[in-house]
Amino acid sequence: MLDVFASFSPALLALLGTVIFIAGCVRGFAGFGAGMIFMPVAASFISPVTAAATFLFIDGLVxxxxxxxxIRICDWSTVLPVVAGSIVFVHAGxxxxxxxxxxxxxxxxxxxxTxxxxxxxxxxRYQGxxxxxxxxxxxxxxxxxxxxxxxxxxPVVAFWLTGKEVPAVVRANLIxxxxxxxxxxxxxxxxNGFFTIAVFHLLIAAVPAYALGLYLGSKGFGAADPKIYRWVAYSLIGLAAITSMPALDPLLR
Structure with missing residues (x-):
């Protein structure tokens, strides 16, 4: 019988599933931040290529x-040029x-x-x-x-949070x-051949966790105070960055 989780241990799957769930909650709540939470932590345990390809697939699908x-409330006049720049230069990254x-x-x-x-x-904030x-x-x-x-x-968040757009529009632009x-x-x-079998093994465990996180985060956004919604994401992002620092590996891993 094929072991669909052969590329990862149960403990590692549980850890990555927890991280992607938290990332999904933040993404559904704030409209951004999931990659900033998942990538630093995941890249300290698995290949950065596998982590990036997995997250791209999960976020695009779920x-x-x-x-x-x-699409009904975003500002298309600013979204489309940003998208164009991203599509052209993503190949360099x-x-x-x-x-x-x-x-x-x-x-x-x-x-x-950081x-x-x-x-x-x-x-x-960009004021122009x-x-x-x-x-x-x-x-x-x-x-x-x-x-x-x-x-x-x-950089996109800093650009769009000019003080003229309400959080709902900024969130829609990001989505x-x-x-x-x-x-x-x-x-x-x-x-570049990043979509390996290890990516699809991880997807089987990560997709349900991310989907649940997105759902709960989206529900939370509707009831949240617009003045504090950003700070929830900022705090989690900072925690993820600190705990994924390579210099802390002897203490944390």
Missing amino acids: AAPLIVRA AWLLANADILTLRWVLFAIV SLLALLVSGW RPTRPVSFGVGSVAGVLAGVSQVSAP VYFALASVGTFVAYFI
Whole structure:
């Protein structure tokens, strides 16, 4: 009989399933942050390539129902240029993921998550008019980050949280952005051969956990105070970054 979980031990599956459930709750609640939670932790236990390909597949598949409502309230004039930039430049990030040293990638991922989290927490916001060239530039940066780490939301979040959009519109923009930009990332990952049998083994356990997390997070968003919804995600992201730091491996793993 085929063991569909042959690539992972039961303990590791339980750990990764718990992390992806928490990531799903944050994604459903805030509209972003799942990759920032899942990737640093998962990449410290399994190959960063396997972690990134698994998360891309899970998020693209399970988060699709969120688009139904988001497409009615998102700001298409700024979403589409960001998506275009991401699709073009995601290939550069995928190349880095395919060719860089694993330990180096873990440190890069830690640096990406902590730096962009600091940017979000600092309160800095882009105050200019979201022109198409600026939007395309933001998408280009997000595309590179998506390809190398599946952590593309922070520059886009900082760009869209200008103080003019309510949280519901920002959340809708992010949901639509992820859905459309993931198409380009799928192509880049397929070209680089990232979708291995280990990815599909992990998907069997991760999809139900992520789906449940998304559902609960979405329900929580409807009842949450818009002033605090971001900070829930920020706190979990920070915890994930700290606990995944390679320097802490002797203490935590």
